[in-house]
Amino acid sequence: MYKKMKLADTIRVAPNLLGGDVEQNVKAALKEKLEGRIDKNIGAIVAVTKIDTIGEGHILVGDGAVYYDVKFDSIVFVPTIQEVIEGEIVETVDFGAFVSIGAMDGLLHVSQITDDFMSYDGKNGRLTSKTGGRSLSEGDKIRTRIVAVSINEREPRESKIGLTMRQHSLGKMEWLEEARRPKSDQEE
CATH class of the missing domain: 2.40.50.140 (Nucleic acid-binding proteins)
Known part of the structure; x- marks a missing residue:
């Protein structure tokens, strides 16, 4: 069964993606990280559809990337017994x-x-x-x-x-x- 879910994750945006539109770069990083991934509790993440909120970015010592806490909508496939x-x-x-x-x-x-x-x-x-x-x-x-x-x-x-x-x-x-x-x- 396909479901629309609201999910949250922390996403790493590489230094080479830091120029330009933050939302577009975060969405691209989310798609690369999550689309096609299978999670036991969630199911198979088919698509990241919309970004709801992007938190303040954080930089870790020794890493030039920026980490954002993100809430977003996604489409997931959940195989359910008896379906x-x-x-x-x-x-x-x-x-x-x-x-x-x-x-x-x-x-x-x-x-x-x-x-x-x-x-x-x-x-x-x-x-x-x-x-x-x-x-x-x-x-x-x-x-x-x-x-x-x-x-x-x-x-x-x-x-x-x-x-x-x-x-x-x-x-x-x-x-x-x-x-x-x-x-x-x-x-x-």
């Missing part, structure tokens, strides 16, 4: 599919795709069901539910988001559309 979210499959592997769900990727394990047994077709790069004639491949749009979240601040690539499609109204968008059509339309 239903739409995404796109970015990679299929023998144990499941990686799904882009916004600012992060989640793992849809093969056991969480359908009730039918799914196997990996490495030659075509897709997951196929044994009896249902269904498949998932890169680029497919899906609706899924977040069932597990483990955020690793130090190594964001090690963060894990578990997904499932084994519940009502979840699955590949084409499957959901087929289920929504009346039976007479499906027979044609």
